Amino acid sequence: MTISVLIVCLGNICRSPMGEAVLRNEALKRGITDIHVDSAGTAAAHLGEDPDERTIEVCSTKNVPISHSARQVRATDFTSFDYILAADASNLRALERHVGHKEGSKATVRLWGSYLPDNKPIQDPYYGGLDGFKEVYEQCVKLSNAFLDEVVGKN
Numbered sequence: 132m133t134i135s136v137l138i139v140c141l142g143n144i145c146r147s148p149m150g151e152a153v154l155r156n157e158a159l160k161r162g163i164t165d166i167h168v169d170s171a172g173t174a175a176a177h178l179g180e181d182p183d184e185r186t187i188e189v190c191s192t193k194n195v196p197i198s199h200s201a202r203q204v205r206a207t208d209f210t211s212f213d214y215i216l217a218a219d220a221s222n223l224r225a226l227e228r229h230v231g232h233k234e235g236s237k238a239t240v241r242l243w244g245s246y247l248p249d250n251k252p253i254q255d256p257y258y259g260g261l262d263g264f265k266e267v268y269e270q271c272v273k274l275s276n277a278f279l280d281e282v283v284g285k286n
Contacts, residue, residue, distance in 0.1 A: 139170065143172030149271055152196060155168045209238050210235065214278075247274065
């Protein structure tokens, strides 16, 4: 059975496309191929745009393939995904208020950071430098593995 996961941040050009790429990559490293990963934003500010160049740069230096076109969360996401994981509390609240969440959602909607004991949100690196994107990458690796450990089982 395929597990489907949607990673969500605000604009879908920094944290969530990186999280999508990293989760997919970490799953493949474990030999998990029955997983579908996508990402979206709660805002519509960057629809159709590629990931931020710094997101692409960090993924590239880590040999993590990334290809995504920014999109906004849709009501149908709540019935087509098993898990919808928010980068931070603000995006989690936006997801919980979304009409799709209220109309028969099958998805487990939660803070991605809740898969680790520190329950730490992923800070938005957009207004900072490359180091912030590197930190987001490291956090995405840890969160991806914690998520896979809980949902699929420890490797």
